[in-house]
Amino acid sequence: MTHTAIRHQPLLDPRTRRLLDSVGSAPHTPPRLGVVAPGGHGKTTVLRALADACRQADVGVLDPRWGLPDATDDVVLLVDDAHQLGDAQLRELRQRVERGRQGVVVACRPWPRPAALAELLEALDLATPLLTLGPLSHDQTAELLGRALDATPSPATVDHVHAQTGGVPRFVRWMAEALADQRRRGDRETTAEPPAGAVARFRHDLDLLDPDVRRLLLAMEAGVGLRMDLLGALLGRAADEVGEVMAAARATGLLAADGTLLPLSRSAVRSLLPAEQRVGVRQRLAELQLARGESVLPLARSLLGSGVGGESVAAAFEAAAGEALPAEPALSAELFAAAAAAGRPVSALAAGWALAAALAGDLDPALRLADQVIGARDSPDRANAACVAAAALAHRGQLGRSAELYRWARTGPSAAFAAVGLIGTGQLAAAEPLLAGNPSDEPPTLLAGAASLTAHGVHESVTGCWTAALSTLVRASSLLEPAGRAVPLPDSPAALAALVAVHCGELDVADSVLARALASGMGGALMATRHRLLQAWILMVRGRTALAAEHLAQIRKDVGSLEPRDGLFAVALDVGLARRGSDLPALRETWAHAREAVLRHPVDLFTFLPLGELAVAAARLGDQDRVVPHLREATALARRLGDPPLWVTPLHWAGLHAALVADQQDVAEEHAAALAANGHHNRFCAVLAHAAECWLAVSSGTIDPTRTAAAARGLRDAGLCWDGARLAGQAAIRTSDRKAMVGLLECARLLQGRPGGSRAGASTGGSAPHRSGAGRVPGGQLSEREREVASLVLSGLTYKQVADRLFISAKTVEHHMARIRHRLGCANRGELLTQLRHLLQRADSPS
Incomplete structure (x- = not known):
């Protein structure tokens, strides 16, 4: 070279x-x-x-x-x-x-x-x-670099070289010459890693090292530091003799003043010394630390993929897997697999391995391993494995089977989790005996306390006061935050609290409890996806559809394949977003996935929200038969629980809209009557009951503008901004009273977060006469309403979709586009779209 x-x-x-x-x-x-x-x-x-x-x-x-x-x-x-x-x-x-x-x-x-x-x-x-002689100063390093590069080096380059070399003159020179070679070849300079040319020049020095010095440097590269007792055991020397080896290592110049390896030296030791020597030193260090009861995770992590085996290495991998479990369950599962490959029997690892796989969100191996343990009659871990399998099955949608496993386990919080599953499947009488608490011989841990509160909160949500239920579930979530990271949960108290909060219109509470659960890592990766999906659901309910779609896309990117319960919520989000965007092609495209998701996940109490959203979409697409059996099952489940108002009210609200879309007035009236019967339960139920009456009136053409606007604002105050805007908008386009139409349209625009104004409202009526100068801006520019229509048309929406989005008629959209085309002097639609695109881009660009 x-x-x-x-x-x-x-x-x-x-x-x-x-x-x-x-x-x-x-x-x-x-x-x-x-x-x-x-x-x-x-x-x-x-x-x-x-x-x-x-x-x-x-x-x-x-x-x-x-x-x-x-x-x-x-x-x-x-x-x-x-x-x-x-x-x-x-x-x-x-x-x-x-x-x-x-x-x-x-x-x-x-x-x-x-x-x-x-x-x-x-x-x-x-x-x-x-x-x-000492190391070069920072300024001397810069001078030496400048000589080699024939140019003034950047401050970042000087900092990088000085940090890598510790200012040792020979190493600075090697780095400088390697950087000069890189620059001459046109290679891109980087401060991430030292140049390979500089690292390669250590080979001769490393070949001349005494064997003990070489082992010492390898131990330091492995992260041992200045543990003289551990180094002495590694080298087979007394403490004072280790000092001699350390002095010999310092004399090489490879160590910094504090006795640690220089970064450049570390790179050389890692890449130039034989791999078998590195692995051998790390293996011996792991054995020593394991024998002393110390952490072996860093060393075991570095041995992954090395192919080492043997009883001591397998034991180190197993111990490291236990260390990694709370914070890095995926790594823990990998370490369990390495322990098995190193010779440890799978039967001895299966319980911990299943737990790690479940927390990492990898449910197939979790269920397979847990099932092996459950089937082994002599295994002491059968109950723990049953809890892992029960949690995994809950995520797979098998809530009833999950409850059976928890009841069989009879350990820790299993009784409470079984009660939640039984209530969720409509078995209230079977759940109530399990609410007494943990067995007397079980310790009152944070997990046990949180599970008990969760079960009582869910029970309260179907039998008692909604405020007590929500408060209990929020307290359960707070209790579990410090200790819930390494626990396989069938459902988290945070997710259940968020569901209850959404069902009663307390969206701020739902947002807060989910954010805290995500920050604490509650339930690991297994629950993180559910928490994020519920956050996206809240955004959709609030009408922030673009942000909800971004959240959903990011979840799919991060997670990939979703488990059935998460998949059901995700596809219901797809359907809900398409419906709220009046995007019929997207709704049709998503519906095939929705049908499959419904088939994969049995109905339970905690899936009423997505089921209701799918029911409305089915009506919109004329495919109600797909969901009718599931709706009947949901109705039967709710009846077994006594038709709890908190849970059935949103389902009736969705049923009302599905019936209105399908033009089933009698069914809509039944749902409205059910909502009215539950109106006394809480403010949210009362808001929906009032809005349901207004929807029935709107559908029949009998519109009271004041009452309808009040109902729409009530929906907005309950967090249902999109629903409120749609009620006002649909009432506006169905009334024949010009003044009422303008007022309701103004209300709809405000509820949807769009700017109001008489000028915008004045141009929305489908039958309003057009005056040639009305709404025009000098210079051929577009009015505010025209810009809004043009922007949506350019985004690919049909006139009908634009009309639904702006709460106007499709005829009005056509009228706007014809007027724009006339004003711009366009000969055809293609020319019109080209000019509009240019006009809007110019208007949006900074001046």
């Missing part, structure tokens, strides 16, 4: 420079000096500079490493690497120093320090204090 040579004057500290100057100014005074520094710190550079100074002063120099010449007073002896000389040579040099007639300059590393070398350095120190 070709390297750019740096041939400028050496970078010397002030004291060394004065010594050189003294040689030139007093050539007849023989220099006697000892130069001590670790490898790479410039000892040879100093000797070369002294040799040049002597020659310029007509003083001869000799390198006596291959034998000392006869004593000649007019020749200076320059001895490099004196630590490699034998005792006889060192004693001879000391004698010449003591005679004082001949110049002797000795350079050596601080280790090894045999007695003869120590005596020589002591004699030199009496003549001239020893010269110890």
